[in-house]
Amino acid sequence: MSFQAPRGTRDFLPESMAVRRHVEGAWRKASIDFGFEEVDGPTFEHVELYTVKSGEGIVNELFSFKRSGGSDTYALRPEFTPTLARMLAAAGGSLPLPVKWFTIPTLFRAERPQRGRLREFVQWNVDVVGIDSPAADVETMAVAAAALDRLGLRPKDVQLRISHRGAVAGLLEALGVPAERHGAAFELLDRRDRLEPEEYRRRRDALLGGTGAGAEAARRLDELLRRTIPVAELDARAGALGLPETALEPLRAIAAELRAADLAPWASFDFGIVRGLAYYTGVVFEIHEATGAERAVAGGGRYDGLVELFGGPRMPAVGFGMGDVVLGLLLEERGLLGGEGGRAALLPRPDAFVISAGSEADLRLRAVVSELRRAGLHARHSYRTTRNVGKLLGEASRCRSRCAVILGAELGAGLVALKDLGGGEQRLVPVGDVVAEVRRLAQRSE
RNA sequence: GAGACCGUAGCUCAGUUGGCAGAGCACCGGAUUGUGGUUCCGGCCGUCGCGGGUUCAAAUCCCGUCGGUCUCCCCA
Numbered sequence: 159m160s161f162q163a164p165r166g167t168r169d170f171l172p173e174s175m176a177v178r179r180h181v182e183g184a185w186r187k188a189s190i191d192f193g194f195e196e197v198d199g200p201t202f203e204h205v206e207l208y209t210v211k212s213g214e215g216i217v218n219e220l221f222s223f224k225r226s227g228g229s230d231t232y233a234l235r236p237e238f239t240p241t242l243a244r245m246l247a248a249a250g251g252s253l254p255l256p257v258k259w260f261t262i263p264t265l266f267r268a269e270r271p272q273r274g275r276l277r278e279f280v281q282w283n284v285d286v287v288g289i290d291s292p293a294a295d296v297e298t299m300a301v302a303a304a305a306l307d308r309l310g311l312r313p314k315d316v317q318l319r320i321s322h323r324g325a326v327a328g329l330l331e332a333l334g335v336p337a338e339r340h341g342a343a344f345e346l347l348d349r350r351d352r353l354e355p356e357e358y359r360r361r362r363d364a365l366l367g368g369t370g371a372g373a374e375a376a377r378r379l380d381e382l383l384r385r386t387i388p389v390a391e392l393d394a395r396a397g398a399l400g401l402p403e404t405a406l407e408p409l410r411a412i413a414a415e416l417r418a419a420d421l422a423p424w425a426s427f428d429f430g431i432v433r434g435l436a437y438y439t440g441v442v443f444e445i446h447e448a449t450g451a452e453r454a455v456a457g458g459g460r461y462d463g464l465v466e467l468f469g470g471p472r473m474p475a476v477g478f479g480m481g482d483v484v485l486g487l488l489l490e491e492r493g494l495l496g497g498e499g500g501r502a503a504l505l506p507r508p509d510a511f512v513i514s515a516g517s518e519a520d521l522r523l524r525a526v527v528s529e530l531r532r533a534g535l536h537a538r539h540s541y542r543t544t545r546n547v548g549k550l551l552g553e554a555s556r557c558r559s560r561c562a563v564i565l566g567a568e569l570g571a572g573l574v575a576l577k578d579l580g581g582g583e584q585r586l587v588p589v590g591d592v593v594a595e596v597r598r599l600a601q602r603s604e
Numbered sequence: 605g606a607g608a609c610c611g612u613a614g615c616u617c618a619g620u621u622g623g624c625a626g627a628g629c630a631c632c633g634g635a636u637u638g639u640g641g642u643u644c645c646g647g648c649c650g651u652c653g654c655g656g657g658u659u660c661a662a663a664u665c666c667c668g669u670c671g672g673u674c675u676c677c678c679c680a
Contacts, residue, residue: 162653162671212680218605219678237680270605272674352676437680453679479680515638544633551640566638579640 166269166277176504177495178280181309181482182262185282188305189260192297194284197259199241205233207240211437211467221266221277234266237479238283239461240468246287247470255288255473274453274484284458285477287465292408295441295460295476296415302445302456302478303424309485310494313448316455318425319386320412320443323459326429328404329382333375335365348432350383386426389413412441437461441476447488455488456480502558509535509600510592511554511579512563515547519565526563526574526592533593535600555579561599563592 163169170178189196205222222233235241238261246257261283271277284301286294299318306316330343346361353361359376366375378400387395392413396406409427416425433442440460447455458478465473489495496503510530514523523539530537538557540550547564554562564575568586576595577584587595 165671208680215678216680219680239680267679269678271672275679433680457679513639542632545637546634547638548636548640553640555640562640564639575639577639582640584639 164277166271168276168278172505173501176506177486177489177501178482180495180504181485181489182280182282184305184308185260185262185480188301188308189282189284191304192258192301194258194260194301197242197245197261198263199238199245199261200235201264202232202234203241203244205231207244207468208233208236211240211243211464219268221268235263236265236267238263238265238281239285239464239477239479242283242285242477243465243468243470246465246473246475247468249470251471253288256294257285257287259287260284274487276483280482282480282482283477285475287473287475290440290460290462290474292411292415292441294474295412296419296421298458298476298478299416299425299443300419300421302458302480303421305480306445306455306485309489311488311492313423315448315488315492316424316445317386317448318421318443318445319428319431320425320441321427321429321431322405322408322412322441323438324440325405325408328402329429331404332400332402333366333379339365344432347383347430350430382429386428388426389416389422392427408440433457433459437464437467439463443478445480452484452487455484505558506536508538508554508557508559510537510561510563510596511550511557511559512537512539513547513550513554513565514539515545515564515566519569522565522569522589526565526589529593530563530596533597535593535596537596551577551579561596563596 168174186196205217205220208216208220216236217233220233220236222231224231242259242261246253262280263283264278265281266278268277269275282305284298286298299320303318326344326347327337327340330340331337335343343365346358346365350358362376362379366379382399382401387399392406392409401409413422416422431442431444433444438459439462442459443457444454445456446452456478458476460474460476462474463472465471465475486495495501512523512527512530514520527537527539538554538559540553542550542553544550551562559579561579562575562577564577564584566575568574569589572589573586574589574592575584576587576592576599578599
């Protein structure tokens, strides 16, 4: 009998677990620095929580189940937003606004795994609830950028691509597309890169057909979709691109906030960013590898109607999700996971590795290790039987211990050898000073 | 849900027209019974993913299945 892990899941051995904690640490640190508080909810919910927002079709993408003998159907959470909306709706008006929450849940989706997509993954969610302003929109983008920056990614590596439902609607109006065709237009914007050029042109012309200025409108639409607009160039290029004031106004407000947050180099406007506009109501954004090579690293936007949909008061809200899978691929590819030491460099480093060099020293080894641990230091020792100090020092340096404490013949005089494994210097210290000396060495090599 | 490629030691992989399952790395021991990443010597390491079929003989060919990778679909 042999067992394999279920399709699309991962085992986290120490090195991959260290990578995961490294990423989660950057997420958590950025969240807290920006004033967000951590929350969580159940790992499974009533399946209806997901069908309310996304329709019955979503059931095929869920891991759902009934308790044996029970009648309720549950589903492992495929996203956190419905849980968040449920929590906010349940709290009603009792929470002081704005609510600034973040969470790092494990999510489950019953999809066929492929590059950048698994069936179980970790996703960082950040939301600002209760404020409808470009400042709140940009604050969520800023916290995302801060986490990526902390992980070593720069604007040359990742780019925020921003669109706005209101702005795109204004643009479509200006092109002569009536409101009832905006849904089809959004789908076309979303799929433009995946359609054959001919198919794109056919659908575009059908969309713009009967507007009189069809050819001119098509040219302007293509021009707008062809390239992204850097934040700094929005005003300069607005005229040439034929952006109407209704589209420009919300983008200008976001651009001003991006500049204020020093995020202009990270961001550009891109009307091809559509996402699930079914419930997004304002700004929408994605974070992509700079050349667009991978699937989106993060995605989010404003969803002012969602809390109301789950039975709460109407609350403006903006937020995003960032998964660990695509981000992990990107960090790996850029050599940002532990640097030259590889992933092992992300593992916790022992402060001291205690070595016994004789049978009388064996009796003291556990006491010294215990004393170091009681003092809050990371102390290890070998489980091997060899007395070969060279081999034991090898073991100490392989686990990247900051120093080695060698217990030997000098114990008779109340002394132990303390070796700095970084520089190699070694000296005798009184056994009673070991904790203080190890702590001093460890702090110096931080 | 549909398709393509892949699965051999802990890891990376080789294995020719079907003919005794291999290498490097890693690991363990020794050289060196008290000083670390080098070197040398030695050792350990297999359900060739799993099941079935063809054959005197299958890691190799065929069928099925599980898993991985990638694409379509979808992407909250």
